[in-house]
Amino acid sequence: xxxxxxxxxxxxxxxxxxxxxxxxxxxxxxxxxxxxxxxxxxxxxxxxxxxxxxxxxxxxxxxxxxxxxxxxxxxxxxxxxxxxxxxxxxxxxxxxxxxxxxxxxxxxxxxxxxxxxxxxxxxxxxxxxxxxxxxxxxxxxxxxxxxxxxxxxxxxxxxxxxxxxxxxxxxxxxxxxxxxxxxxxxxxxxxxxxxxxxxxxxxxxxxxxxxxxxxxxxxxxxxxxxxxxxxxx
Numbered sequence: 001x002x003x004x005x006x007x008x009x010x011x012x013x014x015x016x017x018x019x020x021x022x023x024x025x026x027x028x029x030x031x032x033x034x035x036x037x038x039x040x041x042x043x044x045x046x047x048x049x050x051x052x053x054x055x056x057x058x059x060x061x062x063x064x065x066x067x068x069x070x071x072x073x074x075x076x077x078x079x080x081x082x083x084x085x086x087x088x089x090x091x092x093x094x095x096x097x098x099x100x101x102x103x104x105x106x107x108x109x110x111x112x113x114x115x116x117x118x119x120x121x122x123x124x125x126x127x128x129x130x131x132x133x134x135x136x137x138x139x140x141x142x143x144x145x146x147x148x149x150x151x152x153x154x155x156x157x158x159x160x161x162x163x164x165x166x167x168x169x170x171x172x173x174x175x176x177x178x179x180x181x182x183x184x185x186x187x188x189x190x191x192x193x194x195x196x197x198x199x200x201x202x203x204x205x206x207x208x209x210x211x212x213x214x215x216x217x218x219x220x221x222x223x224x225x226x227x228x229x230x231x232x233x
Contacts, residue, residue, distance in 0.1 A: 138178020
């Protein structure tokens with residue numbers, strides 16, 4: 001049986017000295033585009049969107065770290081597109097963007113207030129496509145991911161990488177929450193889902209379940225960090 005064409009287009013632009021995967025997705029039916037995590041290179045990304053004949057419609061943020069969010073205010077100002085996400089627990093990270101930008105030599109990092117904060121189970125609409133939002137805390141407390149069920153595609157920020165997972169040595173990080181997010185929020189979406197991580201190569205959930213040393217099925221069998229409740233909730 002032939003597979004239906006994906007309703008979604010994707011291109012990735014590595015930005016900032018940390019080479020964060022700023023991901024532009026678009027609805028093929030309407031050419032409306034959303035930029036996920038514009039940490040920098042705002043003019044370059046806007047120009048590429050125009051070159052492809054797309055219209056920048058929205059800006060989506062997975063979490064408030066500098067390399068993912070530093071260019072959001074500038075992009076919103078230049079395009080008029082609303083900023084959507086992350087979940088509100090990351091507000092303290094967004095408030096500190098100018099300070100962190102100064103520390104990393106990204107002088108134009110600016111704070112912002114999203115048009116819409118996101119919650120677990122929300123959906124965002126881009127043209128004729130619908131994207132599911134999952135709140136996946138651990139790397140940061142307000143981290144979200146975006147999933148298009150029809151395309152079998154997700155952008156997961158710094159929750160999961162090819163062969164690794166997000167760091168948990170930041171303020172309000174939680175290693176057990178991170179593993180729980182991967183196992184209970186990502187894996188149920190299906191092994192066939194292709195994902196763009198916040199850094200590094202694209203992979204699939206199935207490949208990571210087989211080989212990722214931190215969250216593979218074999219690793220979880222050895223070290224079950226996702227614990228069932230043992231008392232009253």
